[in-house]
Amino acid sequence: MENLIIQISKYVLMILFTIYTFYCFRVFAVKNKNRQNRIFRGQRTLTLLIHLLCTALLFMNTKNVSVLILGALQIVFYLVCVKLYQMFYKGLSKLILNNMMMCMMIGFIMLERLAIEQTVKQFVLAAAAAGICLFVPLFIHRFTFWERLGWQYAAAGILLLLLVFVIGQEKYGAANWVEFGGVGFQPSEFVKIIYVFFIAAVLSKSRSFKEILMITGVAGIHVIILVLEKDLGAALIFFVTYLMMLYIGTEKLAYLLVGFGGGTAAAVGAYHVFSHVRVRVVAWRDPWSVIDAEGYQIAQSLFALGNGGWDGTGLNRGLPESIPVVESDFVFAAISEELGAIFAICLILVYLSSYIMFVNIALKMKKEFYKLTAFGLSVIFIFQVLLCVGGVVKFIPSTGLTLPLISNGGSSIVSTIVIFSVIQGMYILNEKGVNESERK
Amino acid sequence: MRVNENNEANVNDNNKRNREMTVVTYLVLILFLVMIGYIAKFLLGNTNELLSNNKNMRQNLLEKTITKGSILANDGKVLAKTETNGKGKESRVYPYDGLFAHVVGRTKNGKTGLERSESYTMLTTNVNPLYSMVNEIKGVKNPGNHVVTTLDVSLQKAASAGIGDRKGAVIVMEADTGKILAMVSKPTYNPNQIMADWNRLLKDKGEESALYNRVTQGLYPPGSTFKLVTALEFMREQENPEKFRYQCTGSIGTGPDKLHCYNRKVHGEVSLESAVALSCNTAFAKIGTGLDIKKWSNLCQSLYFGKKIPFELDQSVSRFELSESDSAAMIRQTAFGQGNTLVTPLQNILLTAAACNNGTVMKPYLVDHVEDSSGNIIKENKPQSLSEVITKKESKKLMQMMEATVSYGTASALKGRSYRAGGKTGSAEFKLKSSDSHAWFVGFAEKGKKKIAVSIIVEAAGTGSEYAVPVARDIFDAYFD
Numbered sequence A: 001m002e003n004l005i006i007q008i009s010k011y012v013l014m015i016l017f018t019i020y021t022f023y024c025f026r027v028f029a030v031k032n033k034n035r036q037n038r039i040f041r042g043q044r045t046l047t048l049l050i051h052l053l054c055t056a057l058l059f060m061n062t063k064n065v066s067v068l069i070l071g072a073l074q075i076v077f078y079l080v081c082v083k084l085y086q087m088f089y090k091g092l093s094k095l096i097l098n099n100m101m102m103c104m105m106i107g108f109i110m111l112e113r114l115a116i117e118q119t120v121k122q123f124v125l126a127a128a129a130a131g132i133c134l135f136v137p138l139f140i141h142r143f144t145f146w147e148r149l150g151w152q153y154a155a156a157g158i159l160l161l162l163l164v165f166v167i168g169q170e171k172y173g174a175a176n177w178v179e180f181g182g183v184g185f186q187p188s189e190f191v192k193i194i195y196v197f198f199i200a201a202v203l204s205k206s207r208s209f210k211e212i213l214m215i216t217g218v219a220g221i222h223v224i225i226l227v228l229e230k231d232l233g234a235a236l237i238f239f240v241t242y243l244m245m246l247y248i249g250t251e252k253l254a255y256l257l258v259g260f261g262g263g264t265a266a267a268v269g270a271y272h273v274f275s276h277v278r279v280r281v282v283a284w285r286d287p288w289s290v291i292d293a294e295g296y297q298i299a300q301s302l303f304a305l306g307n308g309g310w311d312g313t314g315l316n317r318g319l320p321e322s323i324p325v326v327e328s329d330f331v332f333a334a335i336s337e338e339l340g341a342i343f344a345i346c347l348i349l350v351y352l353s354s355y356i357m358f359v360n361i362a363l364k365m366k367k368e369f370y371k372l373t374a375f376g377l378s379v380i381f382i383f384q385v386l387l388c389v390g391g392v393v394k395f396i397p398s399t400g401l402t403l404p405l406i407s408n409g410g411s412s413i414v415s416t417i418v419i420f421s422v423i424q425g426m427y428i429l430n431e432k433g434v435n436e437s438e439r440k
Numbered sequence B: 001m002r003v004n005e006n007n008e009a010n011v012n013d014n015n016k017r018n019r020e021m022t023v024v025t026y027l028v029l030i031l032f033l034v035m036i037g038y039i040a041k042f043l044l045g046n047t048n049e050l051l052s053n054n055k056n057m058r059q060n061l062l063e064k065t066i067t068k069g070s071i072l073a074n075d076g077k078v079l080a081k082t083e084t085n086g087k088g089k090e091s092r093v094y095p096y097d098g099l100f101a102h103v104v105g106r107t108k109n110g111k112t113g114l115e116r117s118e119s120y121t122m123l124t125t126n127v128n129p130l131y132s133m134v135n136e137i138k139g140v141k142n143p144g145n146h147v148v149t150t151l152d153v154s155l156q157k158a159a160s161a162g163i164g165d166r167k168g169a170v171i172v173m174e175a176d177t178g179k180i181l182a183m184v185s186k187p188t189y190n191p192n193q194i195m196a197d198w199n200r201l202l203k204d205k206g207e208e209s210a211l212y213n214r215v216t217q218g219l220y221p222p223g224s225t226f227k228l229v230t231a232l233e234f235m236r237e238q239e240n241p242e243k244f245r246y247q248c249t250g251s252i253g254t255g256p257d258k259l260h261c262y263n264r265k266v267h268g269e270v271s272l273e274s275a276v277a278l279s280c281n282t283a284f285a286k287i288g289t290g291l292d293i294k295k296w297s298n299l300c301q302s303l304y305f306g307k308k309i310p311f312e313l314d315q316s317v318s319r320f321e322l323s324e325s326d327s328a329a330m331i332r333q334t335a336f337g338q339g340n341t342l343v344t345p346l347q348n349i350l351l352t353a354a355a356c357n358n359g360t361v362m363k364p365y366l367v368d369h370v371e372d373s374s375g376n377i378i379k380e381n382k383p384q385s386l387s388e389v390i391t392k393k394e395s396k397k398l399m400q401m402m403e404a405t406v407s408y409g410t411a412s413a414l415k416g417r418s419y420r421a422g423g424k425t426g427s428a429e430f431k432l433k434s435s436d437s438h439a440w441f442v443g444f445a446e447k448g449k450k451k452i453a454v455s456i457i458v459e460a461a462g463t464g465s466e467y468a469v470p471v472a473r474d475i476f477d478a479y480f481d
Helices: A002-029 A033-062 A065-088 A094-133 A136-142 A151-167 A187-205 A209-228 A232-250 A253-273 A275-285 A296-308 A331-339 A341-364 A368-392 A410-439 B011-044 B047-051 B058-062 B113-117 B129-138 B153-163 B191-203 B223-237 B272-278 B281-289 B293-302 B328-335 B345-355 B392-408 B469-480
Strands: A168-171 A174-180 A183-185 B078-084 B090-093 B146-149 B168-174 B180-186 B246-248 B268-270 B360-362 B367-371 B377-380 B385-388 B420-429 B437-447 B450-458
Touching (some): A002 A094, A002 A341, A002 B129, A033 A065, A033 A094, A094 A331, A151 A187, A151 A209, A183 A187, A187 A209, A187 A410, A209 A232, A232 A368, A275 A296, A296 A368, A341 A368, A341 A410, A341 B011, A368 A410, B153 B168, B153 B450, B223 B293, B223 B392, B223 B437, B246 B281, B272 B281, B345 B392, B345 B437, B345 B450, B392 B420, B450 B469
Antiparallel strands (some): B168 B180, B360 B385, B367 B377
């Protein structure tokens, strides 16, 4: 009987989420404000329905009362967040807000499914981050030093990254972890935001060749430190972000092409110099030949995807636990196995719609610094999704990145909430300016 | 996707920058589309294979809700089934004990054979959803699908009896479809008692090695059966191979490289056909030294030397490793099947099977169809051609040579039967200076429209004519009479 319920509800979930995803794109074509708002309200109802159904299924399977308590808290969190964000961020992009909340809710459900003992910590961190970020618009508005700073960002970022070498710890093959008074965090997750501020601030002031060379050098230092920390995913993201921002900032396609050439050469070099790079490539090219060692994780991930198929096994009916650290870097495989590839692909599309909205916001920005920051952050965000999912499905070598807002990991969820909030904050400030000038 | 805001200030500058952002966004969209395409391709591919992987623990999940289906012979006889005792405990039973041990395989101590490759199939259920739902509610397991193989119990028995207590391997294939009718590896073990016998079986890693399937995993020197390959290459390089004549004096070469015909026999003047039929080593040594080694290697490659044959079971890869820098002595050795060449009985059937099927090798397969618990066909495997290795003309000539081997050569034991037969014997020396040799026979028999090919090896027995050909005769008799 239980199985029957799970089988039926997996299709219900798939349909609900498909509608949600459809709305994500539909809204771009709808110009009427009222109709837009109807769509957004619909999305919120869908989110809550999906969350309620999943919580019920999890409870049915585990008979664990804490699932119900957590579920109730999450719904409260959801309602409060949606309310407060709309109060503190007047005129924000509701699509981005909805998507952020949706992804977080999916993340909570998956974490309860995979490692329930970690859910409380993740939930508290997310709530705290969301709470603090309510004040982001205020911070941006009140303090005007954000764009006046420049190289200071880089200095702070590099120092934070170097912290790992002093008090760092190795986790899952990457030495990118710092513990400070009992609280562990991953500096690169936060440095990436500072790093975007740095490039945006410097580039918005000067685009002389000398300046560009210096930015390149400093960005290179970031990347090299990350490679030495074996944090290959972050290294790649930093590199791509630098390249994209440089291209937007200077409008020179040549930089992009030269950058890609240089990046490819550097990647080939890294492959030959660092064994930890080679290991990842070997595991990607033929995980089956090294299934007992490097290839184990990716092979298990493919087993999960294959087992789930298009419609999934139903929540709690797969075996995603067989993938090492599934609740973090490989959560996408767990989603695809139990909720189905259609659900998982919809999730990718939800991320994409957020990204498109981000870029739309960047397009509208008038201040150079805002424009570059918003764009840089959106590149960081979407490339993280690409590298994470790509690694899980063996599209590219796995680089050990988290899936934004869904993977377990305090640093990751906090930094993503910050990214979403900063973009939203800049957006409403910009809109204010536009509205004022339109009204004249 | 692009929201165009034509704002007042810096319109030009802004638009320009926006163009770049749009470019990047399209780039991102393309990357994601390709990735989603990749996921779709992965899911549309053969994900069953993943589920059959030994490292995939998910089958254990399925076994909770589905009773594993059976493996059946081509006439429906049960080769493996799951029995549930009164207490609901399941066990896998093999009614023929060791007869099908290697091809059907086992589920304990590592899955092997069809029990491994078809495990997921048998843990899938196709009973009607309503019935399945009722079972679900009642808490009763649904019956899994059955795998109906191409295996023929009487041929398997004949092949097994033919090898007797010796060590060896037999594979029988329907030449025009690729259906495997029998696959025997000796010595065998009893999969019903695998747990009790396990330690003993593990100890026999040396010559016995009862656990491994010699048909697909055993690597042997091909001996004179390889002369068919050499002869084929020779025909390709010569304009008039029929005109080839060689005066066999029983030996060729000098000093330590001196080679003899088997038992130092002197064959006198031979043609290509009689060199094959009589298995004249010296004639082939002579032929070998004149061959283009590159082309010869290419021919071997097309016969699945150096690569896996598409087939369900685990296999070793056959080797042909002659290079242009090798000595003349090595080239001569290789030409008649000694040297460094190693083949599996599975590989060795391919050329013969192609020859009696107008040059086309059919893809060997073991699963005829999959049916649900009430006998409805769920999936049917159709014969597929693997490759067209040789031309029709070449296949005819190879057939003539193989028939000559029966009519006046080393396989005369097959003469005068109710069917037309041909083949090539081999006596592969596997130890230096030892009189022991592996007895080989690859061949075919046809009667009316039915055509089967065999590849047989009897380890350390003696000549192919004496020890392998009679096994072939038993099999052909059992099949056609």
